[in-house]
Amino acid sequence: MSRHFAEELDNLRNRLLEMSGWVEDSIFRSVQSLMEKDELQAQQVMHNEAKINRLEIEIDEVATRLLALQQPMAADLRFLTAAIKINNDLERMGDIAVNIVQRSLSLMREPLIKPLIDIPHMATLVQAMVRKSLDAFVQRNAGLARSVLVSDDAVDELRDSVYEELISFMEGDPQAVRQAVNLMFVARSLERLADHATNIAEDVLFLAEGVEVRHHAEAQ
């Protein structure tokens, strides 16, 4: 591998880490804006999204150029196609954080029906999943990638308990319906963020071990 090509791959890795840093920040701030009724945090998520979108286009261009110019060998080729997919996942995650912020803005003018406990807990788990999945990618660390798959189950359990609680609220108090619907969509968004982090971890496992772990459920 030429020194130039190695530098370009390093650059690509760093851009993806930068992008995942913005995504983590957006997840944190989106839930903060909900809990603290803080419009500034919400605006910051919008600013982050614009940065994330620019990075997506830039990373796509770099990865495609490296594929075209360098005729990379098998391992680098897999790295580059994984980078294109991970880039795509991170961009969607930036959009989902914006969805959370839209719900948070709808909820800003009224007191919450109950203190939020499971939703911030989900957000903390999801942020850690994003960080771990990207660290696993950069380090080609299969063990770290596997730990992300385990967290996904924990997020799904929290989502179920949020849903059940909110449905009970709505059944008990028609006034709570609109607010509870907004909170359900927040829980759903957090679950989708966890799914994207899981996709990234699965790509890393394929990259690190050549093992296809996608769709493992139906393979059993």
Place this chain on the structure above:
Amino acid sequence: MSRHFAEELDNLRNRLLEMSGWVEDSIFRSVQSLMEKDELQAQQVMHNEAKINRLEIEIDEVATRLLALQQPMAADLRFLTAAIKINNDLERMGDIAVNIVQRSLSLMREPLIKPLIDIPHMATLVQAMVRKSLDAFVQRNAGLARSVLVSDDAVDELRDSVYEELISFMEGDPQAVRQAVNLMFVARSLERLADHATNIAEDVLFLAEGVEVRHHAEAQ
């Protein structure tokens, strides 16, 4: 371009069309299972998902191999990276149809609170978007791709009207909450299917015209 490489690209195109055929079929059957309370349609969507998942892995392998072995020129390179992304979108769409089926199975034992009108209308629009986006990809037809972006706005409007109607139902009748929540998630799933078709159409526009239409909102 060698004849062999041209044949391989044709094969890849046909595999993607086959996959989108299964996705369209899944969208149709998922909403049929909901409207007709038909468990067989629901099972067929599960079968489709297994086929879609196998195709995803196969298409990824073919595209990556062609990138590796053939050192493709600029246009073919863009085609191959678009194929990898579209493959990813189609696989997610198969999963979303399964999500709809899960809601449909939850609703199977009880009469619906009202006849479904907007939801099947959304489903018909979304199926057409999937077909058009893939036809646009195969034909490199930018006009067809643009028509998909227009349909996305129509789907968003239908979703808003479904949400408002269901929220009113829940506010008026606590007994309707659980069913209305299930139907909201169906509308949300259909909207996400439309978003994936839109992503595909945007990839096609980039492929056909070299114009970056992603994130057009914030570029204005």
